[in-house]
Amino acid sequence: MTKDYQEHTLESSDGSTVVLLRCDGYDQKRVDETVARGISMLSGAARFAAQGEHILLKPNLLVAKPPERAVTTHPAVFRAAARAFRDTGAELHYGDSTGFGRIETVARRSGIAAVAEELGIPLADFRAGRTVSFPDGHTIKQFVIAEGALEADGIISLSKLKTHALTRFTGAIKNMFGCVPGMLKGEFHGRLNKMDKFASMLVDLNRLLRPRLHIMDGIVGMEGNGPHNGKPRPLNALLFSTDPVALDAVACRLIHLDPALVPTEYWGKQLGLGDYTNVHVTGDAVETLACPDFKVKRDKEFSADTMHPLLSRLMKNYVVPRPVIREERCIKCGNCVKICPVNPKALDFPDANGQSPPRYAYKRCIRCYCCQEICPEGAIEVETPLLGRLIHR
Ligand code: SF4
Ligand code: SF4
Structure with a gap:
């Protein structure tokens, strides 16, 4: 994969369209108006959902945290999208496979469950899964996908803009990983222990599921020790596109991260999911919303x-x-310790009664960073060894 830095500021009228709109804060009226405008700029909700169709809203419900922690898709964005698609006459459901904890708990804490109850949107089944073959897959030719995603006629992805230790950035493409049920996600980390393999698997998953529309909540993103324990950072942006590669590329440009350094972007282009070099941005200009000092691994x-x-x-x-x-x-x-996907574990308690913090056996560690992602206290950070720091300098 290329590592040469290039500013992909190329904009073209024939590339995938990404609608970028300023939205200052989560005031519901403002979010409703901005989401409605974004969808109408892509030809309107009826392009993506029809009367009687079963449409899945797929927010990011990583772990049970309140909306102000910026871990999960904000309920105001969920509510605005749900209202827009409810008006098409489609039957809406929502769901995600959490990183840790019961979906009901995560949905309640994130504020999404209350909105879903208010609008009469049931929770889809993301516990059970079914094997689906995907002969066109580059890395994976067979996935187990949550029933709730398979039963849907169409998926509307509602991702959150955050940093990620493994892929630098998590947005539209990574959001679909939540359609793999429960602990099977950890198995992928164990099996695909090379970054490029993992990223190309995520692209395969998107090629299989093909959400009809991607909406990204970048009103408040997460910088630093994401995707769970970083700091909320206002970006005042909502993004809309049918192309997750192009959408993630624009999000990367907002945070001054070269999309070519994001493995899901590279593989997304390689495998024909979309294009990060040929993007048509409409709405607000990237420069007016850009956040050059956003803390992300560059x-x-x-x-x-x-x-x-x-x-x-x-x-x-x-x-x-x-x-x-x-x-x-x-x-x-x-x-x-529980989530570490390698066998034997690459970290464990040094004593049987768990009195001391777990310790790493770095020789076994595949650097999947699942432990960092799941720690409820932000006690795990990703650190570059001294030699690595010197080389980068
Ligand atoms: S110790 Fe952490 S980073 Fe290493 S393999 Fe286990 S979960 Fe992944
Ligand atoms: S607090 Fe974090 S580092 Fe400590 S045991 Fe729990 S997950 Fe591991």
């Missing part, structure tokens, strides 16, 4: 995946970023 990374095994091992130990536990914040809940 360093080029050395891929150890394709190197000689010995060099790869050295790179992994001394250059590639690794998770570390800030012991003073650790409450010893064990979530990180």
Whole structure:
């Protein structure tokens, strides 16, 4: 995958269209108006949903946090999208497979369940899954997909703009990972332990599910230690597109991140899901909403995946970023140990009674950062070893 930095400011009238609209805050009236305008600029809700169709609204419901933590799609955006699509006469459902915890708990804490109840939108079944073959898959030719996603005639993705330790950024493309039920998501991390494999799997998943429309909540994004424990950062942006690669590219440009450094962007273009180099932005100009000091990983990374095994091992130990536990914040809940997908685990409690924080066995760690993503206290951070820092400098 190319690592050369290029400012992809190319805008073309024949590329995929991304609607970018300013929306200052979550005042419901303003969000309703902006979402309605964004959808109408892409020809209106009737283009994406018809009377009687079964439409799935797919927000990001990673873990149980209140909306102001910016971990999950904000309920005001969910409400605005739900109202817009309800007016088409479609039957709406919503759902996601959480990173940790029961979906009912996560939906309630995030404020989404209250909106769904108010609008009479039932929760789809994301616990059970069914095997679906995908012969055109580049990396995966068979997925297990949540029933709730398979039963839908169409999907409207409602993603959240956040940083991510593994893929740098999580937005439209990564949002579809929630259509894989429960613990099977962790298995993918274990099986696809190379970044490019994992990213191309996410692109395959999007090619299979093909959401009809992607709406991104970038009104308040998350910077730093995302996607769970970073800091909320206002960006005042809502984005709309049928092309998740183009949409994520515009989101990257808002946070001054080169899309070519985001593996899901690279593979999205390679596998024909969309294009990050040929995007037509309409609505507000990127420059008017850009946030150049947004905290996101912008360093080029050395891929150890394709190197000689010995060099790869050295790179992994001394250059590639690794998770570390800030012991003073650790409450010893064990979530990180439970979620670690490798066998034997790459981190565990050093004593049977769990009195001390877990410890890493970095030799076994595949750098999937699931532990960092799930820690409820933000006690796990991703740190680049000294040699890696020197090289990047
Ligand atoms: S998930 Fe976080 S708080 Fe829980 S044991 Fe692991 S490091 Fe500690
Ligand atoms: S220790 Fe953390 S980063 Fe390493 S394999 Fe386990 S979950 Fe992934």
